Amino acid sequence: MQGIVIKSTGSWYQVLEESEKKIYEARIRGKFKLIKTRLTNPLAVGDSVEFTLEQDDIAWITKIFPRKNYIIRKSVNLSKEAHIIASNMDLACIIFTLKHPETSLGFLDRFLACCESYDIKPLILFNKVDVLSDEELEILNEMQAIYNEIGYDSLEISSYAHLNLEVLKDFIKDKTSLFFGHSGSGKSTLVNALQPDLNIKTGEISDVHLKGKHTTTFAQMHFWNFGGSVIDTPGVREFALIDVEKEEIQHYFPEIFRMSQNCKFHNCLHINEPKCAVLEAVENGVIEGSRYINYLKLMEEAEEQQMK
Numbered sequence: 001m002q003g004i005v006i007k008s009t010g011s012w013y014q015v016l017e018e019s020e021k022k023i024y025e026a027r028i029r030g031k032f033k034l035i036k037t038r039l040t041n042p043l044a045v046g047d048s049v050e051f052t053l054e055q056d057d058i059a060w061i062t063k064i065f066p067r068k069n070y071i072i073r074k075s076v077n078l079s080k081e082a083h084i085i086a087s088n089m090d091l092a093c094i095i096f097t098l099k100h101p102e103t104s105l106g107f108l109d110r111f112l113a114c115c116e117s118y119d120i121k122p123l124i125l126f127n128k129v130d131v132l133s134d135e136e137l138e139i140l141n142e143m144q145a146i147y148n149e150i151g152y153d154s155l156e157i158s159s160y161a162h163l164n165l166e167v168l169k170d171f172i173k174d175k176t177s178l179f180f181g182h183s184g185s186g187k188s189t190l191v192n193a194l195q196p197d198l199n200i201k202t203g204e205i206s207d208v209h210l211k212g213k214h215t216t217t218f219a220q221m222h223f224w225n226f227g228g229s230v231i232d233t234p235g236v237r238e239f240a241l242i243d244v245e246k247e248e249i250q251h252y253f254p255e256i257f258r259m260s261q262n263c264k265f266h267n268c269l270h271i272n273e274p275k276c277a278v279l280e281a282v283e284n285g286v287i288e289g290s291r292y293i294n295y296l297k298l299m300e301e302a303e304e305q306q307m308k
Contacts, residue, residue, distance in 0.1 A: 005047040006221040026059035038081040045219040046087040069118045074240035082242045086178050086231040093123045095181030109294040110239045113252035124154035127186045130161040150255050159193035174227040183235025246302040
């Protein structure tokens with residue numbers, strides 16, 4: 001039998017059987033777990049799998065089919081290197097909040113670079129715009145203009161004010177989407193606003209550090225009544241790339257890669273090389289300084305990983 005992993009708690013999974021649309025509680029066979037892997041999770045929500053049924057209707061997953069794409073990050077588990085957040089998606093939505101909690105541009109740029117590296121279409125959702133002052137809205141509009149100019153789709157939204165939710169539905173209709181962001185950024189609230197009968201548990205923002213508390217503790221796929229599905233994920237505080245070569249990183253910053261065609265040297269890394277078109281574009285404000293700084297940070301991290 002074949003199905004899709006729609007929920008993962010680490011030791012147990014839920015699999016949706018594709019033909020009858022029946023959900024089974026599932027586990028993985030011991031030999032499957034023993035495969036030498038750098039991953040904290042051998043299976044991720046969105047994975048297409050093969051399974052067999054036991055008499056008690058417990059599904060045993062025996063095979064995972066090749067993934068068309070996935071979002072992966074460096075693991076917080078010291079014994080493992082990587083954690084797959086979700087797989088096989090058509091659209092990856094990052095929920096960006098200017099405050100409550102604050103999302104950094106570094107976090108955003110890392111996520112976008114990951115999407116570029118695995119050929120996943122991203123959508124930036126600037127959330128909670130209803131709580132922003134006029135001055136903060138101006139900052140947000142400037143940010144949005146920068147990313148739109150690069151070529152990224154973005155949308156200002158509010159779950160409470162129901163701002164642009166119908167427009168968002170047009171983006172995600174009939175697609176498998178990922179909702180990703182910090183704890184407290186409003187992922188689960190947004191899912192509930194788009195489809196109230198799902199009644200997903202939501203949390204408050206902690207006053208101590210103005211960071212969100214974890215309410216979604218595992219990734220889960222929900223199905224929209226207007227068509228398609230969403231993978232709601234636990235909030236993450238940090239996002240570090242993995243399996244990236246230093247020389248590749250410029251490919252994941254579209255505006256840097258476009259400008260690199262004008263560099264004197266074809267192997268230019270845009271750090272301190274002579275006649276570098278990218279450095280000139282940064283100086284002239286054609287390439288946004290914050291994007292270039294985050295490019296350099298990722299270059300440093302990739303070099304450290306390669307040395308290890």
